[in-house]
Amino acid sequence: MKKIVLTRKAETGPEFKVVRPLGPLKGELSVPGDxxxxxxxxxxxxxxxxxxxxxxxxxxxxxxxxxxxxxxxxxxxxxxxxxxxxxxxxxxxxxxxxxxxxxxxxxxxxxxxxxxxxxxxxxxxxxxxxxxxxxxxxxxxxxxxxxxxxxxxxxxxxxxxxxxxxxxxxxxxxxxxxxxxxxxxxxxxxxxxxxxxxxxxxxxxxxxxxxxxxxxxxxxxxxxxxxxxxxxxxxxxxxxxxxxxxxxxxxxxxxxxIPGDLSSAAFLVAAAVLVPKSKITIREVGLNPTRTAFLNILKRMGAEVNWKVDEERAGEPVGTITARHSGLKGTKIAGEIVPNLIDELPLLACLAAVAEGTTVIRDAEELRKKESDRIAAVTANLRKMGVKVGELEDGWAIEGPSELAGTAIESFGDHRIAMAFSVLGLVASSETLISQPECVEVSFPGFFDALEGLVK
Missing domain, CATH: 3.65.10.10 (Enolpyruvate transferase domain)
Structure with a gap:
């Protein structure tokens, strides 16, 4: 079986991850604790x-x-x-x-x-x-x-x-x-x-x-x-x-x-939505309503994603998410919903690159004060992949769908940038290289293994 994620060492310098456009993704899994x-x-x-x-x-x-x-x-x-x-x-x-x-x-x-x-x-x-x-x-x-x-x-x-x-x-x-x-x-x-x-x-x-x-x-x-x-x-x-x-x-x-981390599950959900013929189920994941804005936005964009609460633990709703490959359409994200999906916005910006129409994301200036300037990081990397994106002071305007070129992605040592572009690399025309891939350990140790384990 071919691998979709490889570790490769440059002739000079550190290792990087190579993400290949293969699939589909299928199976059931859980994610690390929230x-x-x-x-x-x-x-x-x-x-x-x-x-x-x-x-x-x-x-x-x-x-x-x-x-x-x-x-x-x-x-x-x-x-x-x-x-x-x-x-x-x-x-x-x-x-x-x-x-x-x-x-x-x-x-x-x-x-x-x-x-x-x-x-x-x-x-x-x-x-x-x-x-x-x-x-x-x-x-x-x-x-x-x-x-x-x-x-x-x-x-x-x-x-x-x-x-x-x-x-x-x-x-x-x-x-x-x-x-x-x-x-x-x-x-x-x-x-x-x-x-x-x-x-x-x-x-x-x-x-x-x-x-x-x-x-x-x-x-x-x-x-x-x-x-x-x-x-x-x-x-x-x-x-x-x-x-x-x-x-x-x-x-x-x-x-x-501890329930599974919805912010980690989001990357696997997005991968299933992007890659043709994919369908995955994630169990025992936290479904706190102040965290499910990402799932609601995916629904609005046309994704086939469903979730249900199965139990409650220490006041936290816990349940199951199912996601399958879907066509997406552009949307607008702004206002009071933004703080409750601030971590997922770089991922949504990547999804916007393959969505039909224009996606506008505003009121997210807080992204400039994260582990990297995530607005600038997403803009630079999307442009490398051939996406038409306008960088705004507090977000982006992204035109899709784009023909995605495999390229070298600069993660800036930021775990969410590395994972978002690893997901997008699954549907690029050729290999995508992720720099400083070890940064994913900050929030999702085993991310690349989880992605690889879903390939069928």
Whole structure:
């Protein structure tokens, strides 16, 4: 059987992956545990009462960074493959780290740790790799400093914080960010009085669901409005959401099998949609409604993709996705849906290259502040493959369908760029070469093996 993914070493320089246009893709599989849920489960387990058992914990480098930092803070963590046992000791029991907490490439680790450590009576320095050092942290440090966190050394990473006595605040998120929201809520569990986070645009709600599962009182509300008045109509239009917590006496420990990561499954779903005669089924994947926007957009573009919820785990819906080869049509993606598919937008831009008509993606300027400038990275690589694409300040205008040329793709060391163009390479006219393919380990270890395993 011919392989669709090969490892090849250049005469000089590192290895790269070669993706060949073969197929179809068929079969059933599961994907590694959800990265967002794994981060939060580990951090909350570290301050819970008693032992938490986590299975199918994400093997991603990002989540391993979280575990490494927690161990540096004195947490007792027992790990065997993707099974974890974490002994929680409650808030205020962390020890001062002997060295800076190195978060590698993980913005979630860095931002959530700021909230988790906000009530601790010691200083901690947080640092990361070159990519993380370039990403914005003021958005999380600003509200936490309003609550009482001291910024000993400000600026981009590395920065130093000192925890202490915290006071609850009401904070309106200026930028839709589940990470900032979660950091404030983690600090709020250690603060005097009520802490309220106000969202104008909904974001991932994994933190809220897990806190509720751990028996933490949490209030989630939207304001009442009178549609007969201008003020009421404006309130409805804003769809404001308020999430409130008080100081927590304790968090109940959990035993949970982490659902499969929908953001990882998205690449395999997209591959099945693209490659003729393909049909795949992905089981035990997380179907949180704040994460399924990608599937809804695929449906709108004409993809034959279906999903159903089979069960619930710690407040998270878990189920099955089925996808088959489909023709696609262009669409427009903008507005409040964007924060809930920000990770999948580079992949959708690649799908737009083979869709009939023009696809316009706007309001995604946040992509310029990820592991790479993803707007520029996608633009450059699509043009290499022969796609007509206009780069916008906050997205793209992409004309399709295009005859895709196999070419050398620059991943910029960004896992989502590498995986998105590996998928698109399956329907190129010749081999597609992916640089720095090891970067996929950040979120989806085994991605290339999973893709190869679906070839029939």
């Amino acid at each position: 990265k967002s849920i794994s981060h939060r489960a580990a951090m909350l387990a570290s301050v819970a009462s008693g032992r938490t058992e986590l299975s199918n914990f994400s093997p991603s480098l990002d989540c391993l960074s979280t575990l490494t930092c927690l161990v540096s803070l004195g947490c007792e963590i027992h790990k065997k493959e993707n099974q974890l046992s974490i002994v929680g000791k409650g808030f205020g029991q962390f020890r001062a780290p002997a060295e800076p907490l190195f978060c590698n490439n993980s913005g979630t680790t860095m931002r959530l740790l700021c909230g988790l450590l906000a009530g601790s009576d010691f200083e901690a320095t947080l640092d990361g790799d070159a990519s993380l050092r370039s990403r914005p942290m003021e958005r999380v440090l600003a509200p936490l400093s309003q609550m009482g966190l001291k910024i000993v050394k400000n600026g981009p990473p590395p920065f130093t914080i000192a925890g202490g006595k915290l006071t609850g605040i009401e904070y309106v998120l200026p930028v839709a960010s589940a990470q900032v929201k979660s950091a404030i809520l983690l600090a709020g569990l250690q603060a005097e009085g009520k802490t309220v986070v106000v969202e104008k645009i909904p974001t991932r709600d994994h933190t809220e669901r897990m806190l509720a599962a751990m028996k933490v009182p949490i209030e989630i509300s939207t304001p009442a409005f009178d549609p007969s008045t201008l003020e009421g109509r404006l309130a409805k239009e804003e769809k404001e959401k308020r999430i409130a917590v008080m100081r927590a006496k304790s968090l109940a420990s959990l035993s949970i099998k």
